[in-house]
Amino acid sequence: MALLPIDSVLPELKQALSDHSNAVLIAAPGAGKTTRVPLALLGEKWLEEDLKIIMLEPRRLAARSSAKHMAATLGEQIGETVGYRVKMDTKVGSKTRIEVVTEGVLTRMLQADPALDGVGLVIFDEYHERSLQADLGLALCLQSQALLREDLKLLVMSATLEAEPVAALLGEAPIIRSEGRSYPVETIYRPKPSGGYLVDAVALAVTDALRAHEGDVLVFLPGIGEIRAVESMLRGRLPESSTKICPLHGSLSMDAQDQALAPLDKGQRKVVLATSVAETSLTVEGVTVVIDSGLSRVSRFSPRTGMSRLDTVAVSAASADQRRGRAGRVMPGTCYRLWSREEQMGLSPISVPEILEADLAPLLLELSAWGVQDASELSWLDEPPLPALQQARDLLVQLGALDKSGKSVTAHGKRIAEAGRHPRIAHMLLRAISIGLGGLGSEMAVLLGERDFVRYEGKPPNADIRVRLEALRGIGPYAADDAAKRRLGEEIKRLRREYDLKPTKENEENDSVQDCGLLLAFAYPDRIGRQRDNGKYLLSGGRGAEFGGGQALSHEKWIVVAEVDDSGTDSRIRLAAPVSFEQLAVHLKQEMSEETHIYWDAESKSVRGRSRKRLGALLLEETPINRPSSDLMLRALLAGIREEGLALLPWTKAARQFQERTIFARLQDASWPDLSDEALIDTLEQWLAGYAEGMKGRSDLQRLNLKDLLESMLTWDQRRELDEYAPTHWVVPSGTRVPIDYSDLASPFVAVRLQELFGLPETPRIAGGRVSLTLHLLSPAQRPVQVTRDLASFWNNAYFEVRKELKSRYPKHYWPDNPLEAEATRRVRPPNTK
Known part of the structure; x- marks a missing residue:
């Protein structure tokens, strides 16, 4: 068996796992880590004879291929010492010691047996791809190791991963590095023409590469649609007798995948049209040329909408290097990059971990089934984002997988989780x-x-x-x-x-x-x-x-x-x-909801009610409610008053004056209640609700005695004091009761004919003598002639000019030379005057 670069670090790796629970192995593409490491560790003492190795692979194709390669190395059939478990396909036997599994399978094994009895080592291969299930599997294994299985060992293997953060996550695990071995690869930047189609550029690059180079060609395309389009183009350009076109993606049958990976007869050439599935773990025999579209298709979840979408994005620089390395596995090769050098400089260094962009409903359900209510209880390289977790929780509650609180998995949720x-x-x-x-x-x-x-x-x-x-x-x-x-x-x-x-x-x-x-x-x-x-x-x-x-x-x-x-x-x-x-x-009755909508109708100035049947945001049916509940009706009525303002209420002159008098009193003494419009709006429930119960609109509100309602907000002592502190009227010297106007709270006033004030030496005062009334002095025709707050000064000064004017206009009226000694009168003249 030929030596591979990984062989030189196997003794160091064995020692690291013998001395520690966990380790990190960084090995360049082509080093042989996927197929050599599990076999090399199989005989270690800490693994014992009956403990298994579980190796996690991100993709089914890689899992089957690596398992078959290890079985062939041992000279066995798949399912003996080495087997695999992938979705809907299992090849393991009673003697199997190495099981290569895909990520979902590992999660099911952990959920069925959190302690992983019978397993001594779990290997996470190609961890740099940072798939959601790999992050979940590692988090669950770390908790199992901490709580249930101190003897369980974990090994994280990668080609391009930054090792230190992973080593820290694994408890400062030792890091082993293998530089690998690869042949030189010439890189040719060949950007597609501006506005040109990708499939045209790829097909042309393939035909040029076949003419210019020997060996097989591996083409990286973003998805199956592009693979089919390029395949269709090439079938009309390449000779079928000497060139075989092989699609390679995860949706193909096992036989079709095997054909793409296997070498051809001498004299034949192969063009493999692949998705990113061929970036790692797989060895495509005979490839010396790589043509890289520079694109990948990824699923991205939007917490804003609760929807996932497939985006075609530029690959990271790390992925581009992985793809390029495929051309130098067996001999010097060539890589055509269908982008420019300048674009290469702008590539993201690494791909975004799936856990930061994916739909987290599967992850959250697995955590709930595991017994974890808060994702932060586990150890993550990148914690799952909270908005996506909340979106996932809402969906799982809607599906009945979690209870209404969103914290506990239901029996139905357990069946969903078991489905994989x-x-x-x-x-x-x-x-x-x-x-x-x-x-x-x-x-x-x-x-x-x-x-x-x-x-x-x-x-x-x-x-x-x-x-x-x-x-x-x-x-x-x-x-x-x-x-x-x-x-x-x-x-x-x-x-x-x-x-x-x-x-x-x-x-x-x-x-x-x-x-x-x-x-x-x-x-x-x-x-x-x-x-x-x-x-x-x-x-x-x-x-x-x-x-x-x-x-x-x-x-x-x-x-x-x-x-x-x-x-x-x-x-x-x-x-x-x-x-x-x-x-x-x-069939979706449980998704439908019925709600009673009692609301204020601004057009009719009244409370209306409607019954609504909904399916989420969809309004299915709406019917009027003739007799809504009194509580809901009152709530809507008060909301309408807040919306329309207090003008909806029956403001009599007496009610408004009472409000203004109380506000005036509060300006002088803060112990008085606040009856301003703003305060009344804010406290409708305290002073109005008890009297408005059963009312539906403006016409009902007009039955209220608003002055009585406002008075009820004062104590008995305050009501008595208000008449003294802020009286409604003032009796002038002529005997007339003149109303006091409080509309200007800073300066309450009375409007009175000048002749009715004769003999009054000083301006009258209210609020316990603290505030002078403003006097609007009127002519006999009730027209204003003077405004003053200093009556004494008026008598001594302005009166004589005013008298002269009024005497000329109203000669029959009484205009004395000395107003302080004159008799006040409501008539033209007092009795006994000429």
């Missing part, structure tokens, strides 16, 4: 089984985890999920990729076996494609859409959504959305199905 699928999909499948639609539910569960496999023959993709279901069943107007149909068919069969869904004639009749929308509503209760007047949709979660042009579903009144791009005001719907309101009313 996204909580939405698992909930849908369980609900489908409960209503006799398990067959359709199993098909939908598989379809919703699959990219579009329908061949539209140049037409725009159809957003109706029923099209995909029909293509999978071999009916309908569209064909499907045969390999995808076979693989999906096998997954559906395995799922039906898992839930004991035996096909029967009754099931087949029930499994109509017309029920797709109902099952989607189980999975996406927050994305039930009702058509609006403009042809767009309002979703039950509160967001707007719309179809792109030419979609037949855009005419449906009710839909359920499975995939949506959350950008913009109205998100673009990518996958959906119609649903009837009757189906929703029968």
Whole structure:
């Protein structure tokens, strides 16, 4: 067996794990860590003869490939000493000591047995990819190690990871480094033309590379759609006899994946069109040329909308180097980068960890099933963000996976967690089984985890999920990729076996494609859409959504959305199905709520009531309430008064004067109650509510005696004192009771004819003598002639000028030379005067 670079550090790694519970191994791509380390550690004393090694791989393809390679190294079949467990595919036996598993499988093993009895070492391979499940698995293993299994050892392996933070997370674990071995790789920057199409640039680069270099070509593309487009272009340009085009992505069958990885006969060349699945762990035999599009497709979750979207983004510099290294595994190679040197300088150093951008509903459900209510109880390299956790909690409560408090997992939630699928999909499948639609539910569960496999023959993709279901069943107007149909068919069969869904004639009749929308509503209760007047949709979660042009579903009144791009005001719907309101009313009763809306109607100036039936943000039905409860009616009435102002109340002159007198008294002495408009508005419940009970509007309010209500806010002593402190009237020397006007609180005044004040030497005072009344002196015709707060000064000075003017205008009236000695009169003249 040929030596690999990792072999030189294996003794150091063994010693580190012998002396410590945890370790970190940093090994360059191609060093051999994935296939050599588990085999090398298998004979260590601390592992004992019966303890297993579990090695976590981020991808199914890498898990199967590495397990097969290790088994071949031992000269055994897969499933003997070395086996694997991936989603819906297991190859292990009673003697298996090394199990290569994917991330979801490790989580299920931990949930079933938190102590991981029988396991001595857990290896986290390619941890630099920082997948959500890898972070979760490491956090759970660390807690298990701390609380249940002191002897459990953990090894984190990576190619590009910054080692020190991980070592600190693992309790200052030792770091072992292997520099690896690779051949020189020439890097050619070849940016695609401005405005040009990616697939054209890639196809041209492939044909040029095949002419200029020997060996096989590995092409990195962002997704399956681009792989199919490039494959279609190349089939017309490359000779089939000597060049084989091999797609490579996680959705392919095992046989197709093996063909892409295996070497070809001498004289043949291979072009592997791959997603980022080929960046790490896998060795694609014979590759000497890498063509890198520089793009990757990642799922990003938006806590703002509660939706995930697939974004095509530039790869990180670390990923670009990983891809480049694939060209130098067996001999000197070449890497074509379809971007410029300047763009290379702008690449992010590393990829953003999935835990910071992903939908955290699966993670939160696993934590709840583990018994953790607060994610901060566990150790994380990056803690999950709180907004995404809250969004996840709300969804899990809505699905019935968590109780109403959002803290404890329910029995239904435990069944969802055991399903090993996204909580939405698992909930849908369980609900489908409960209503006799398990067959359709199993098909939908598989379809919703699959990219579009329908061949539209140049037409725009159809957003109706029923099209995909029909293509999978071999009916309908569209064909499907045969390999995808076979693989999906096998997954559906395995799922039906898992839930004991035996096909029967009754099931087949029930499994109509017309029920797709109902099952989607189980999975996406927050994305039930009702058509609006403009042809767009309002979703039950509160967001707007719309179809792109030419979609037949855009005419449906009710839909359920499975995939949506959350950008913009109205998100673009990518996958959906119609649903009837009757189906929703029968099967989603628990999602519907009835509310009584009692409100103030500004137009009628009265309280109105309506009963509303809702499905999230969707208003389903609204009917008037003729007799709302008195408490709700009173609350709405007071809200209306606050909205409209106190002018709604019956303000008589006496009521307003009483308010002003009390406010005036408070200005002098703060012990008096505050009866200002602002204070009255703020305290309606204290002084008005008891008298307004049963009233509905302005007309009812007019029956109130507002002055009596205001008086009730004063004590008995204050009411008595108010008449002395701030009297309503002042008796002038002529005997007339003149009302005091308090509208100007700083200067209360009386308006009185000048002749009625004769003989009064000083200005009258109120508020216990502290405030002088302002005197508006009037002519016999009740017109103002003077305003004063100093009556003595007026008599001594201004009176004589005023007398002269008034005497000329009112010659018959009494205008004495000495007003202080004259008799006050309400008449033209006092008796006994000439």
